[in-house]
Amino acid sequence: MSGIIIVGGGQAAVATAAKLRALHDRRPITIIGQEAVLPYQRPPLSKGYLLGKFPFDELLLRPPHWYADQGIEVLTSSRVTALDRTRQAVDLSSGESRLYDALILATGATPRRWPAALGGELDGVYTVRSKANVDSFASELVQGRRLLVVGGGYIGLEVAAVAASQGLSVTLVEADNRILNRVASASTADFIRRLHEAHGADIRESVGVESFVGKAGRVVHAKLTDGSVLDIDFAIVGIGVTPNVQLALDAELDVGNGIIVDGCGRTKDPNIFAVGDCAAFPYRGETIRLECVQNAIEQAEVVAQNILGGTLVYDPIPWFWSDQYDAKLQIAGLTRGYTDTVVRHEDGSRQFSVWYFAEERFLAVDAINDTRAFVSGRKLLDRGLSLPKKVVGDLSTDLVSYVRTAIGR
Known part of the structure; x- marks a missing residue:
C-alpha cells in the first residue's frame, strides 16, 4: 500500500507530517530517519543540552505516543538506499521497499569534517550536529581542559560560550578576517567578540588550522596558519554544513547548493518535494537555503498544503536566534x-x-x-x-x- 513517505527525521519532517494530519489527510505516513532516536530539537544541543540543563526527553519534538495516535510510522536507524521515480518507491537499508503517492525529502545537512589527511579523524576532534555528536564530547567539558574551536559562526561561538562558562580554557580560531563575517555586520561581531573575551575566551581572527597533530591516535596539538602551535585536549570543528543531496542526485533530480525546488517546494518530479535545510528555493530573485527552525516549520507547512493540491508559494521572513553566555x-x-x-x-x-x-x-x-x-x-x-x-x-x-x-x- 502506498502513502506519504518523508525521508529524514528532523524538524521539517515532523512539521510536514503534523500539518498533513491537521489538514485531515488520512493516508499512511512514514518518517524514515537514520538516527536511533525519535525526532528532536537540534538548536538546544549546543546550548542547554550540552550544559546538562535538561534531559534528552525534553528535546523530543513530539512524545512517542503522538505518532501512534496520529497513525504516523517512524522508522529509526533506517536509511533510504535508492529512490525509484518510475515505480514511485524507495528502497531501505533493511532490504524493504516502500511505495509512495508523495515523497518529501527532508534529508537535512551534514557538518563539514576536517580532512583526514590533516588530522580530522584523530580521537578528540569533533563536530556538532546530532545528539550522538554532542554525547561523544560532553564528557570532555571538564574545568581546566584546553579546547580549540574551529570556526567563528554561531555553532562554534555557542559551543565556545558553553565551554568557557564551564571553566575550560577556550581558543576559537576563524580563518576569515572576523567572526560572523557571512551573516552579521562588523558591529554585531565586535559585540559578540567582546562578550567572549570578557568571559575569558581567546578569539583569534584571520587565523586557521593548518593541521591537527596526534599522539597514539589522539589529538594533542593544532598547528595554526600563523605558525603557532597550540597544545589542546580536544577540538570542535564548526566550519559549516553540506546539504544532503545524494539521494536526489542519484534520482536525477536537480541539485545545486541543495535540492532545487520551485516556490511551492516541488522538485522537477511533481510527486517529490524537498523541505528544510536540504531545500534550495527561489527567494526574491535568487536561490537560497535557510538553516533554521522557522524555515523548517513554515516551509513544511506550505509543502503539506501543496501536496493536497494547493499552490501556495513559500515567501518567508526569516528569523534566527543564538544564546551565548x-x-x-x-x-x-x-x-x-x-x-x-x-x-x-x-x-x-x-x-x-x-x-x-x-x-x-x-x-x-x-x-x-x-x-x-x-x-x-x-x-x-x-x-x-x-x-x-x-x-x-x-x-x-x-x-x-x-x-x-x-x-x-
Whole structure:
C-alpha cells in the first residue's frame, strides 16, 4: 500500500507530517530517519543540552505516543538506499521497499569534517550536529581542559560560550578576517567578540588550522596558519554544513547548493518535494537555503498544503536566534545586499541592536538582549514596511510606539 513517505527525521519532517494530519489527510505516513532516536530539537544541543540543563526527553519534538495516535510510522536507524521515480518507491537499508503517492525529502545537512589527511579523524576532534555528536564530547567539558574551536559562526561561538562558562580554557580560531563575517555586520561581531573575551575566551581572527597533530591516535596539538602551535585536549570543528543531496542526485533530480525546488517546494518530479535545510528555493530573485527552525516549520507547512493540491508559494521572513553566555541574539530578516547599518546602543546598556538597510530600504535587525527591537523589526518586515535611518539612530525614539503607528495599530 502506498502513502506519504518523508525521508529524514528532523524538524521539517515532523512539521510536514503534523500539518498533513491537521489538514485531515488520512493516508499512511512514514518518517524514515537514520538516527536511533525519535525526532528532536537540534538548536538546544549546543546550548542547554550540552550544559546538562535538561534531559534528552525534553528535546523530543513530539512524545512517542503522538505518532501512534496520529497513525504516523517512524522508522529509526533506517536509511533510504535508492529512490525509484518510475515505480514511485524507495528502497531501505533493511532490504524493504516502500511505495509512495508523495515523497518529501527532508534529508537535512551534514557538518563539514576536517580532512583526514590533516588530522580530522584523530580521537578528540569533533563536530556538532546530532545528539550522538554532542554525547561523544560532553564528557570532555571538564574545568581546566584546553579546547580549540574551529570556526567563528554561531555553532562554534555557542559551543565556545558553553565551554568557557564551564571553566575550560577556550581558543576559537576563524580563518576569515572576523567572526560572523557571512551573516552579521562588523558591529554585531565586535559585540559578540567582546562578550567572549570578557568571559575569558581567546578569539583569534584571520587565523586557521593548518593541521591537527596526534599522539597514539589522539589529538594533542593544532598547528595554526600563523605558525603557532597550540597544545589542546580536544577540538570542535564548526566550519559549516553540506546539504544532503545524494539521494536526489542519484534520482536525477536537480541539485545545486541543495535540492532545487520551485516556490511551492516541488522538485522537477511533481510527486517529490524537498523541505528544510536540504531545500534550495527561489527567494526574491535568487536561490537560497535557510538553516533554521522557522524555515523548517513554515516551509513544511506550505509543502503539506501543496501536496493536497494547493499552490501556495513559500515567501518567508526569516528569523534566527543564538544564546551565548547570558546574552540572547535574535535576528529578523536577511542581511543580503545591505549597504548601511545603524546601531542603537546606549553606553553601559546590555541592549544592543544593529539595523540593516539597502540604501533606504530596511532589510534586517540583529537584536542582543533587546526583544523589543527584534519584535519591532519583525513586524515591519512582515508587512513589507521600512523606517527612516534617522528614526533608528535617535535613541529618544520609542521604536515600539513608532512601529505601532506605522502599521496602524
